[in-house]
Amino acid sequence: EAQVTQNPRYLITVTGKKLTVTCSQNMNHEYMSWYRQDPGLGLRQIYYSMNVEVTDKGDVPEGYKVSRKEKRNFPLILESPSPNQTSLYFCASSLTPVVTGTEAFFGQGTRLTVV
Amino acid sequence: KNQVEQSPQSLIILEGKNCTLQCNYTVSPFSNLRWYKQDTGRGPVSLTIMTFSENTKSNGRYTATLDADTKQSSLHITASQLSDSASYICVVSATGGFKTIFGAGTRLFVKA
Numbered sequence: 001e002a003q004v005t006q007n008p009r010y011l012i013t014v015t016g017k018k019l020t021v022t023c024s025q026n027m028n029h030e031y032m033s034w035y036r037q038d039p040g041l042g043l044r045q046i047y048y049s050m051n052v053e054v055t056d057k058g059d060v061p062e063g064y065k066v067s068r069k070e071k072r073n074f075p076l077i078l079e080s081p082s083p084n085q086t087s088l089y090f091c092a093s094s095l096t097p098v099v100t101g102t103e104a105f106f107g108q109g110t111r112l113t114v115v
Numbered sequence: 116k117n118q119v120e121q122s123p124q125s126l127i128i129l130e131g132k133n134c135t136l137q138c139n140y141t142v143s144p145f146s147n148l149r150w151y152k153q154d155t156g157r158g159p160v161s162l163t164i165m166t167f168s169e170n171t172k173s174n175g176r177y178t179a180t181l182d183a184d185t186k187q188s189s190l191h192i193t194a195s196q197l198s199d200s201a202s203y204i205c206v207v208s209a210t211g212g213f214k215t216i217f218g219a220g221t222r223l224f225v226k227a
Contacts, residue, residue, distance in 0.1 A: 004158070035217075042119065042204070042217030043159075090158050098215050099208040101147045101166060106158030 002027045006091050006107035013081055013114055021076045021110045023091030029105075031094045032074040033058065034066065036087040037109075043090065049074055050097070081114040088112075117142045119207050119218035127224045132195055136221045138188040138205030146208040150179050150190045153202040153220065162190070162203075192223075200225045 004025045013019055025032065033048035035058075045058030049068040063085055065077040074093075078085060088111050094104040119140045128134050140148070147166045151159035163172040163179040165188070171180050176193045192199055205218040 040219055042206075042219045044217070045215070092158075098206075099146050099210065101164060101208075103161050103164070106160070109156065109158055 002105065004091055004093050004105050004107040006089075006110050009108060009110060011110060011112050013112070015082055015114055016080050019078050019081060019112075021078075021089060021091075021112070023074045023076065023107060024072050025074075025091075025093040025105070026072065027093060027095075027105065028071065029093035029095050030071065031097050031102075032068070033092050033098075034064070034074070034076045035090045035092065036060065037090060038087050046076070046089075048097075078112075081112075083114050086112060086114050117207075117209060117214055117216050119205055119216045121203075121205050121218040121221050123221060124219070125222040125224070127226060128195055130195060130197055130225055130227050134192050134195060134223065136190045136192075136203050136205075136223070138190070138207075138218055140186050140188070140205070140207045140216070140218075142186075142207040142209045142214070142216050144210050145183060145186075146210040148179075148181055148188050148208075149206045150177070150188075151204040151206060153204055155201070159204055195223075195225045197225050197227060199223060 034046040035043040047066040049055045091107040092104045096102045149164045150162045153159040165181045178191045202220040204220040208215045
């Protein structure tokens with residue numbers, strides 16, 4: 001089954017404690033991205049990757065890092081989480097960038113709370 | 116400024132009734148417009164995608180329309196079911212700068 005898998009689904013952590021949210025896709029997609037979703041706002045792109053070892057900033061990259069060492073995996077790293085990073089996070093993958101009209105597949109989401 | 120605005124913010128309808136959700140955008144130059152359904156606690160799932168030359172697209176009981184001149188789109192849901200309760204998100208992509216803008220969504224509640 002084609003899917004994007006995120007882990008963990010829920011995470012509560014304390015300010016400053018480094019964490020990683022994993023994302024894996026089994027569709028051999030080249031394009032992957034991370035979004036955050038906050039109440040009253042549309043999804044906002046944090047980082048994206050066009051292919052292995054190719055990553056770039058989205059609209060809200062501050063406080064986040066990513067890596068793309070393998071095509072299937074695209075982890076999101078918060079080196080020093082702060083309360084304003086409390087949010088619902090989604091990983092997505094597509095064959096080509098979404099802007100080209102290709103369909104994007106989203107993971108189930110990770111609800112992160114930073115206290 | 117590229118923006119996508121959806122209305123209403125939320126909507127309550129009775130099971131079996133029809134409804135229409137609106138999306139206005141200022142994204143330019145236009146590439147494509149999608150509607151996603153997002154169930155509570157789940158990731159968005161694509162319903163329809165339309166390019167500049169398309170003005171209507173159906174997916175079962177969901178029908179999306181696009182007026183590229185007025186930069187408006189609507190999603191019409193026919194004979195609503197309880198399982199239609201979800202957020203519906205309009206997403207517009209621009210060819211310049213590979214920009215994709217998500218609307219804040221319309222929260223639909225279908226009551227028995």
